[in-house]
Amino acid sequence: MLTMGTAQAQGKISGVVQDSATHEPLAFASVFLANTTLGVTTTEQGRFEFAKVPAGTYDVVGSYVGYSLSKKSVTMTAAPQQVTLELASTGNQLGEVVVKPEPNKPDELRQFTTLFLGGTSFSEQCYISNPDQVRIFLDEETGELTARAKEFLQIDNEALGYRLKYYGLEFGYDKADGTMSYYGEPVFEEMTPRDERQQQQWAANRATAYRGSFMHFLRSVYNDRLEAEGFLAQQIRMAPNPHFRRIENKRRALQRRPAGNLTRAEKDSLARWQSVTPTLATLYPAPRPIDSLRRVSLNGEHTFLRFTGELQVAYFGEAPDARYTRRMLPLGATRKPYPAKRQVSRLRLEDGEAEIQANGSLMNPLEVVNGEYWGFERIGEFLPVDYVLPAASAKP
Structure with missing residues (x-):
């Protein structure tokens, strides 16, 4: 059985969140360790503390309404870590004209949602609760789809019992080669179950999402x-595929001819050659x-x-x-x-x-x-890095 190791060394991270210009503390700002369930709110003096942080390197992120995100990378050691997060105000200057962006087109929003959340059984139980926070851009010529979140994109995962706030989301999908990438500073919040049965179902689903995942693989390599x-x-x-160039030349020659002039055999060949690759x-x-x-x-x-x-x-x-x-x-x-x-x-x-x-x-x-x-596997199976597989859920 492999778990993350509850016996890992733990350390403390503390610090202050302040305005980058005035250096005044920001009370009740949100501070979290990216990709974890660890999040706190600053005191009236702008201070915060994480008492027990497992060994590792984390992005400590500060967020406050009307300010840009601020983050610092911290590697846990035996000594307590002190962090100062300076947030820059994004408030409008006097006389500045505010131009509201056009709302997303429904088709583009649906495409982004499908790509980002994924198509698994768990993905079907996820929904974006603040779609107005994302701005989607589609390049009509290339088919490239990009998206950014104004502050954070909130995803409620009813399959795993997590509310995911994805700060600073940068998303890209290239239709030409089918590649997709997304990154940012997400934080997980535990949702409140309706009853004990739902709590047990969430625990079982989290174990299912973990087993065989890329996180599971990396922990297995590490250990x-x-x-x-x-x-x-x-x-x-x-x-290299020695037949690719010859087949590609034949395919292009057939594609230059009108479709109505192709024989059934030639159409069948075109369909088969679509799967031929250079390597x-x-x-x-x-x-x-x-x-x-x-x-x-x-x-x-x-x-x-x-x-x-x-x-x-x-x-x-x-x-x-x-x-x-x-x-x-x-x-x-x-x-x-x-x-x-x-x-x-x-x-x-x-x-x-x-x-x-x-x-x-x-x-x-x-x-x-x-x-x-x-x-x-995408957002539907996305787990925080501080997730530990319960012993009862481990496979022999």
């Missing part, structure tokens, strides 16, 4: 427990040893995800969501006999390695690109 936790990582070799992927069946996936610094204080090329990562502890319609296991069998329950994902590093924290987060999330099943 050298991949196989024990039900993961199998295999190397994918990418090589071919080959799966090496042997599991990757931990030393080919992970590097630990000489002093033991830093752990890095490190590998070459791409990985296929299979998780055998849970079946995929029923709404995931893509063929699982695109590169062939990985175990004999092959388990019926499986989730298969792809993973690529942008720059050779990425530092992992014990809580299953990355120091820089932009250093990793994941796809297949992990790309399918």
Whole structure:
């Protein structure tokens, strides 16, 4: 069983939130540790404190109405950490004309909501409660969709029992290659259950969201427990497709002809050639040893995800969501006999390695690109980094 480790060292973060120009304290400002459930409100003197923060590096974020966000990165040590957050006022100057943005087009808002929340069973139980806070922009020529939140976007996840406030949201979707990215400073709030039954359902759903997740995988790599936790990582070799150029030339030649002049066989060929790619992927069946996936610094204080090329990562502890319609296991069998329950994902590093924290987060999330099943899971399965899998929910 893998949990985050409740025995981790804990430290204290305290500080003050103040106006960046006057240095006056800001009373009742919101302060939170991004991607966690840890949030507080400042006192009348603008002071705040987090008494027990698990080991790791966190963005301490300050928010106040009429001010820009302020954040500082803090790495927990045995010594208490002191933080001063200076927020800049965004108030209108005298005589300034305020231009209200046009409301979002309904179709664009629906597209953004579908992409951002995802299409899983849990995503269907999420809704954005303040859609007027997001500004959506669609490039008609490229099909690129971008979105930003004025202050924060609030998502109520009725499946997991979290209210997510996503501060500083930056969202982008490129229709041409199907890539999507989003980042910001989210904070989780526990929702109040109607009764004990709903509380138990939320706990069960959170465990389901965690098992097989990218967070679960990173914690398993960090603790050298991949196989024990039900993961199998295999190397994918990418090589040029020797037939791509010839087929691409034929495809373009047929596309230049009027559709009404194509024979049935030619139309069938066009349909098949759509799936031909410039590169071919080959799966090496042997599991990757931990030393080919992970590097630990000489002093033991830093752990890095490190590998070459791409990985296929299979998780055998849970079946995929029923709404995931893509063929699982695109590169062939990985175990004999092959388990019926499986989730298969792809993973690529942008720059050779990425530092992992014990809580299953990355120091820089932009250093990793994941796809297949992990790309399918989005806000509906989004958990805070301080989530700990209950012992009763762990799979053998």
